Amino acid sequence: MDNKPQILLLTHGGWGMSLVKGVRMILGAVDFVSEVPLLPEMTLPEYLGKVKAEVEKLPEGSIILTDVFGGTTTNVGAKLGRDFHIKVYSGLNAPMLLEACSQITFTGTVNCDAVLQSGKDAVKDVIEEVEIQIKYEGYIKKIEREAEKMLKNEEKQIPTNIDYGKIPNLASEARQKLKEVRPLNIAQAIRISGVNPADISILLVYLRKQYNE
Secondary structure, three states, rough: OOOOOOOOEHHHHOOOHHHHEEEEEEHHOOOOOOEEOOOOOOOHHHHHHHHHHOOOOOOOEEEEOOOOOOHHHHHHHHHHHHHHEEEEEEOOHHHHHHHHHHHHHHHOOOOOHHHHHHHHOOOOOOHHOOOOOOOHHHHHHHHHHHHHHHHHOOOOOOOOOOHHOOOOOOHHHHHHHHHHOOOOOHHHHHOOOOOOOHHHHHHHHHHHHOOOO
């Protein structure tokens, strides 16, 4: 057997090899992955013996990935992992296996923390995640539009006689700061601490309405 780390899958019924087929579509050959399925007709001693025979052949740095925490596959993996000093992780899923296979393929080693994290990160509430992304995307686009508007109006002059007290909906802090600094244009107003993009937008609307700019 090759001295590179190996991945041993312990699953109920042997579904792990279906994941391997998917990984092969991405990485090509992954001949360092094997599986010992737990079949309905197997007794615990029989399964333990089959897994032990495979574990004894694993080179240093190999890992065992099991399907169900608390199930027979994981319990057998845990016992042999302790006996042979091999890392064992349950909760096998496609991203976890892909991460482990990618590391062995490209580095010849396994970063166990990264493998475990990939498995955890793959579990998501899809609807909630999509909704969050949609909301976030909308927020980013809004910020980008506001920033673009600010840049286009930086050179707009602010009349020296403007009465900030008459501008409706302007935040109190922004109103006070604008009164104190008396910026000559929008570029200067943007850089005043305490004056945010919303305040600048309100100021621009007021200038257009009041001074027909």
